[in-house]
Amino acid sequence: MATTTLTKAARNRQRHGLTFNPVRPAWKEPASPLYSSIKAVILGLISLSIIIPILLVVSTSLADDKQLVAAGGYVLWPTNPTFDSYKAIFSGQFMIRALGVSAFITAVGTFLALFVTVTMAYATSRPVLLGRPVLMMVLFTLLFAPGLIPMFLMVKQLGLLNTIWSLILPGTFGAFNFVVMRSFFMNIPTELIEAARIDGASDFMILRKIVLPLSKAVIAVVGLFYAVGFWNAFFNAMLYINDQTLYPVQLILRNFVVQGGSMAEQIGVTSTPPPQSMQMAVVVIALLPILIVYPFIQKHFNKGVITGAIKG
Template sequence: MMLRTRQEKWMDRVNNIILLLIALSMLFPFLYIFAVSFSSFEDVIRSDFILWPKHWVTDAYEYLLGSSRFFQSFFVTVYITVVGTIVNLFFTATMAYGLSRPIYGQRTLLYMVVLTFLFNAGLIPTYMIVKATGLINSLWSLIIPAAISPFNLIVMRQFFMNIPEELHEAATIDGANALQIFWKIILPLSKPALAAFSLFYAVGHWNSYFSAIIYINDPAKWPLQVMLRQIVIVDEAQAALQGGEQLLVNPPPSETIQMAAILLATLPILCVYPFLQKYFVKGMTLGSLKE
C-alpha cells in the first residue's frame, strides 16, 4: 500500500470542500422552493429570502391535490414515462444487439444511425410525419417519434460487442437460436446498461414538454410538465388547474402554487434515481471502451 504525501492529503481535503460547496449550491434551489411552497402569503411578501417557513401553510398543496386536472396530468406523465421507457429499451436493445452481430448490411445500417445522430429532419418535417400517421393529439406521438436515441444505441451496441464471443458459440452449440441467446444470456448480462439507459429515457420522458405542446391539442392530455409550464411560466394556475371545475373560492397566491407544483413534479423522478444509481456508472463505463 502506497503512503500518500501531505500534498495529496491536502488536495483531497480541498476537493472535498469544493464538492461540498457545489452540492450545497445545488440543494439551495430545492430548499428555497420547499420553504416558499409551505410559507404563508404574508411571509412571502415580507421576505425576499426564505430558507425555512416561519408559518407552515399547506394551502398550495391542498389546492393542487384537490384538482382532478393536476392528477390527470400526473397520471398522463406516469403513463408516458413507463410505456415510453419500455418502448425505448425494447427497440434500442434489439437494434443494438442486431448491429453488434455480423449481419448483411451492418455497416450501412450503422452509418444511417450515425447520420441521424448528426442531423435531424427538423420540426416541420417531423410534424408532417406525425400528422400523416394520425398521431396528432395522441399520447403515442410523445413516444414513437423518440423510440430510439442514436447515442444510447451506439453505446449499447458497444456494450453488447464487449460480451465474450465464447458465450454465443457455447449457446449455439447447445442449440439456442438468436432470440434465445438474446433473451436468456445477453439481457441478463446487460442489467447495468439497461438500468442506466432506462434512467436516461425515463428522465427524458418525465421532463419532456415541447413535443406535447406541438402534438397535443387537448388540455386533458397534457403531461405534468406542460401543466407546470402553464402554472410557472404562463402564470395561468387557476385556468390550467380548474378546467371547468370549482376549486377553492379564494385560491392561494400564484407564487406558492408555482413552488408547490415544481416540488410535486420533481420529487417522483428524484425518488427513482437512488434505486438505479448503483448501475449508473457501471452501465456507462462498460460500453465506453472497445477491447
C-alpha cells in the first residue's frame, strides 16, 4: 500500500515537472519554474521598494536647484550632479563635531552594553550563579517600561543632564538582546563548562576562554543591534541635552527636517543650497556609516539569531 501511494506521489510530481528523490525530503527538492518565477517577481518588487527610496535620497542630495524645481522637489536621477550641499554642511565644524559625538556614543555605548549583556546573560544561564530571580526582573522590564518622566528624573538625580553620558548609560542594557544572548549561552554544551570547572577554571575564565569564542556570531548580531540603536537615537538628546556642541548627528537630521533653513543658519552654513538637497544630504551622511558596517556583520544574522532562538 505504501509503495502504491509512493508511486502515485511520484507520478504526480512528474506530471508537474518535479523529480522525486526518496532520499531527500520534499522541501529540499527543486521548485517548479512557475514557483521560481513568482518568487523572483516578489523579491524583485521588494528590492525595488528598498532601492528606489535610497536612490531618491542620494539623487536629490546631488541635484542642483534647477532640476529640483523642474522635478517638483525630488529627483530620481541627477543630470548635473553637484556636491554643493555636502560642501555647505561640512563648511563649519558643527557637523564634524556631531559625527564625532555620534561615533563616541556608538562605540562606548556598544562596548558597555555588550559587557553588561554578556555578563548578565552568562550569569543567568548557569543555575549555580544568579538564577531565576534576576531573570524574572529583567523580563519584567519587557512588559512594564519605566516611562518618560521617571527616566528624566533619574537622569537628573544622577547629575547626567547636559552630559554625553546621558545619551549612553540609559541604553546600556536591552532586555530583548539579553534574552537572545542568554538563549545562545544555554545551548553551549554543559560538558565543556563542567570540564573547565573541574580543571579549576573560574567563571570569568570560562566566559573568556570558552563561552565568548563560541559566541562570536550572536555577539556580532547583538552588537549591531546596540550600535544601530545608539547611532539612530535622537530623542534622549532632545530631552537631556541643551548644549549644541553635544548634539548627535541624528538630532541635527531631525532639526533639519523640522526647521529647514533656520537650522542651516544655526550650524553656520555660508552658502544656501536647496533645502530639499540639504535635508537629503544629511540623511545620506547619517545612513552611510551603518550601510558600510552592516554587510560585514549581516552574514552572522542567521547563525546568531536562529541558533540563539532555537534550543537543542
